[in-house]
Amino acid sequence: MLRILNQISGGDNQGGMERRSAILGSGHYVPTRVVTNDDLAKIMPTTHEWIHQRTGIRERRFIEESGIGASDLALPAARMAIEQAGREVKDVDAVLFATLSPDHQFPGAGCLLIHKLGLPGVPALDVRNQCSGFMYSLSVADAWIRCGVYRNVLVVGSEVHSTGVEFNERGRDVAVLFGDGAGAVLVGEATRPEQGLRALELHADGAGAYDLWLEAPASKMQPRLTHEMLDEGKHYPAMNGKQVFRWAVEKMPEVVHSVLQKAGLTIADIDLFVPHQANMRINQLVASKLGIPEEKTVHNIERYGNTTAATIPIGISESWREGKIQEGSRVLMAAFGAGFTWAGGVAVF
Numbered sequence: 001m002l003r004i005l006n007q008i009s010g011g012d013n014q015g016g017m018e019r020r021s022a023i024l025g026s027g028h029y030v031p032t033r034v035v036t037n038d039d040l041a042k043i044m045p046t047t048h049e050w051i052h053q054r055t056g057i058r059e060r061r062f063i064e065e066s067g068i069g070a071s072d073l074a075l076p077a078a079r080m081a082i083e084q085a086g087r088e089v090k091d092v093d094a095v096l097f098a099t100l101s102p103d104h105q106f107p108g109a110g111c112l113l114i115h116k117l118g119l120p121g122v123p124a125l126d127v128r129n130q131c132s133g134f135m136y137s138l139s140v141a142d143a144w145i146r147c148g149v150y151r152n153v154l155v156v157g158s159e160v161h162s163t164g165v166e167f168n169e170r171g172r173d174v175a176v177l178f179g180d181g182a183g184a185v186l187v188g189e190a191t192r193p194e195q196g197l198r199a200l201e202l203h204a205d206g207a208g209a210y211d212l213w214l215e216a217p218a219s220k221m222q223p224r225l226t227h228e229m230l231d232e233g234k235h236y237p238a239m240n241g242k243q244v245f246r247w248a249v250e251k252m253p254e255v256v257h258s259v260l261q262k263a264g265l266t267i268a269d270i271d272l273f274v275p276h277q278a279n280m281r282i283n284q285l286v287a288s289k290l291g292i293p294e295e296k297t298v299h300n301i302e303r304y305g306n307t308t309a310a311t312i313p314i315g316i317s318e319s320w321r322e323g324k325i326q327e328g329s330r331v332l333m334a335a336f337g338a339g340f341t342w343a344g345g346v347a348v349f
């Protein structure tokens, strides 16, 4: 306890360097089944043109068969992140699992993942903050590392959306947006002075709670799910798309300015911007408001759609492997989603 308090109150280690957390490795995994906009147009009233013009999405991945959960997609992503960090699975001493589509309502998908990884006894915390879930989890990992509670924290964002959307006219505004996939990072102690998570900021506003939500099953209802609810499609997500869009293009730039200020950096210092991937138009507007050039902005929504909590770690993992992230790269992240929740962060790799 004394050691923890010492760290919180600014105690130092590593010969005078304040303990700081850093993303040491990343990984991702998407199912092999590619579903194009034209494939969706065959089963519901939509078109490639409508989807692509409004969202930038061309295709997404869906699980190959029923029975594959978020914890299954997370497993290869987690192993990849642990390996890139130069760690072994047994080194992981805590797991944070961000998802809005856990394998089951309970227990948490994190518990299923630690079992699959072979890590009995390691704490596993599910974080249910939708599109901002990865950033919220990163913030928890950062605090744990800085306080000396854990040394190697696996942070996962993983989603299976394809089993939870409605492929018909009623659900088409939502169904075309989402895809399945997982991303992961291994967060540990920074070892170089510049390296690490330099600033992180989290926000929420329940005023937008019912602009993007899943009504049932609902524990406030007796019973939680009825045949009528099923007939009315209450077990599928409902979205006020225009409202979400408006909030996202306002809040993401706002939080970016704030984290940059906290990190003592400016837009010009940023090497790469990894925004949440909900809509290409949202990200282009946000990047242009911020003055971030197109070539510094990561887009993979064309290929994967919106994988909610997984978008940012997938973006980091792909960019790292493509050489867009290197040692010393300053990477800006921003997310917005259901809740409403939003978040921003700056990491030096």
Ligand code: UT7
Residues within 6 Å of the ligand: 045, 046, 047, 050, 051, 054, 055, 131, 172, 173, 174, 176, 212, 240, 241, 242, 244, 245, 248, 277, 278, 279, 282, 306, 308, 336, 337, 338
């Ligand atoms: O991670 C955070 C989650 N979500 C978001 O960030 C989403 C933010 N919002 C958006 O990206 C946009 O609002 C959408 C792309 C979802 C929708 O674009 P929009 O320009 O706001 O379209 P709309 O919902 O106003 O619908 C326009 C029309 C409607 O028809 P009418 O009433 O004009 O006749 C819809 O019924 O498009 C129709 N429509 C579709 N047509 C073909 C809705 N979905 C589809 C579809 N295909 N998939």
